[in-house]
Amino acid sequence: MSFTRREVLVGGVGLALAGAGLVGMSGCGDADPCVDADALTTGQASLRASFHYEARSPHGDEKACSGCQFFAARTEDALGCGSCQILQGPVNGRGHCDSWSART
Ligand code: SF4
Known part of the structure; x- marks a missing residue:
């Protein structure tokens, strides 16, 4: 040969x-700068899988974590990272999951 x-x-x-x-x-751009997957507990990882969490919302920024009632932004975080009450851990402000609910 x-x-x-x-x-x-x-x-x-x-x-x-x-x-x-x-x-x-x-794709290199698909890595989530807000979430260290290796640092997640098994329970956190399982929740992400169950709710189909994605670092980039497939529905655009209109239905991203930053506009969800369960999102809490990290203060002074230039990356737009925060935490989620449902997924019980860090998420990307531009992310999305099945439990997205508009902030009221
Ligand atoms: S519930 Fe889903 S959409 Fe809402 S902040 Fe958490 S991960 Fe993002």
């Missing part, structure tokens, strides 16, 4: 990315 120079270069980049843990992410 032989490889072209291009196949070797592309394969090398792929291996490097896999080694860095970057392959399998849906």
Whole structure:
């Protein structure tokens, strides 16, 4: 079996990315800067899965965590991070889950 120079270069980049843990992410911009997934308890992770939490609202900013009654913003947080009463932990202000409810 032989490889072209291009196949070797592309394969090398792929291996490097896999080694860095970057392959399998849906995109570098999709990482949630507000949530350290490794720091979540099993219960917190389970709640996120059950309520289909996403770091970016698929419904736009109109139905994002920052406009939800269960969101509490972190003071002076330039990233727009906060915490959620339902998910019992940190969330992204631009995120969303099934329990979104307009702030009144
Ligand atoms: S309930 Fe859902 S939409 Fe509302 S703040 Fe929590 S995670 Fe965001």
